[in-house]
Amino acid sequence: MRKKIVAGNWKMNNTIEEGIVLAGQINDLVEKAGINGVDVVIGTPFVHLTEVNKIVGDKIGVAAQNCADETSGAYTGEVSVSMIKSTGSKYVILGHSERREYYNETSEKLVKKVKLSLESGLTPIFCFGEVLEERQSEKHFDVVKGQIADGLFNLSAEDFGKVVLAYEPVWAIGTGVTASSDQAQEMHAFIRKTLIEKYGQEVADNTSILYGGSCKPSNAKELFANADVDGGLIGGASLQAEDFMGIISAF
Numbered sequence: 001m002r003k004k005i006v007a008g009n010w011k012m013n014n015t016i017e018e019g020i021v022l023a024g025q026i027n028d029l030v031e032k033a034g035i036n037g038v039d040v041v042i043g044t045p046f047v048h049l050t051e052v053n054k055i056v057g058d059k060i061g062v063a064a065q066n067c068a069d070e071t072s073g074a075y076t077g078e079v080s081v082s083m084i085k086s087t088g089s090k091y092v093i094l095g096h097s098e099r100r101e102y103y104n105e106t107s108e109k110l111v112k113k114v115k116l117s118l119e120s121g122l123t124p125i126f127c128f129g130e131v132l133e134e135r136q137s138e139k140h141f142d143v144v145k146g147q148i149a150d151g152l153f154n155l156s157a158e159d160f161g162k163v164v165l166a167y168e169p170v171w172a173i174g175t176g177v178t179a180s181s182d183q184a185q186e187m188h189a190f191i192r193k194t195l196i197e198k199y200g201q202e203v204a205d206n207t208s209i210l211y212g213g214s215c216k217p218s219n220a221k222e223l224f225a226n227a228d229v230d231g232g233l234i235g236g237a238s239l240q241a242e243d244f245m246g247i248i249s250a251f
């Protein structure tokens with residue numbers, strides 16, 4: 001079902017102690033402020049998942065930032081979907097550009113990870129987006145369509161309906177440069193049109209498409225006001241409880 005979602009991505013930040021403090025602060029703010037039908041998610045490093053799940057109330061979901069592409073066994077250093085599930089987490093962020101770029105996260109691996117996540121009952125937040133050169137050479141629509149098709153279009157309409165999409169132009173991630181509200185809406189409308197062609201109007205209308213890339217309290221309102229922008233995936237600004245809350249209340 002299409003929802004308003006604000007998801008934080010802590011990336012590789014915070015010790016356990018720091019994470020407990022931050023999660024507690026976010027939880028307090030959310031409890032106090034009320035959140036107007038927005039689903040709030042916190043994406044933490046694996047080692048924080050159990051503790052953060054204990055702290056947050058039922059208004060906040062917790063996400064892992066990756067999962068293994070196998071179920072169990074001799075895969076040293078990997079973390080499986082069932083392990084993530086057993087921490088109480090409900091989401092997993094997949095295909096983030098940092099993983100695609102630094103950890104050789106291919107579409108083939110993502111297909112396996114999405115499938116395992118869905119089988120285990122985790123909601124994938126599937127990320128994609130073009131790099132600057134691709135936008136400058138006007139390939140951004142093709143690139144985005146390709147990433148979505150390669151990672152997700154093997155899914156049935158029913159399974160696709162369980163995935164949350166996150167458009168994150170790589171040139172906007174961590175750079176302070178945000179896509180303009182028009183650029184975001186243009187791409188999100190294109191994504192929805194792509195989904196209509198593949199899965200039909202109803203599935204497309206029910207898909208949540210988040211924007212990510214230097215989203216902050218000062219620009220969230222304008223971004224979220226767009227018809228096809230259903231929320232945000234927030235990196236830097238999710239590391240400060242007040243800033244994150246400022247984005248949540250931008251709806």
Ligand code: PGA
Nearest residue numbers: 173174213214234235236
């Ligand atoms: P940013 O990161 O908000 O720091 O740009 C977004 C993301 O990588 O999800």
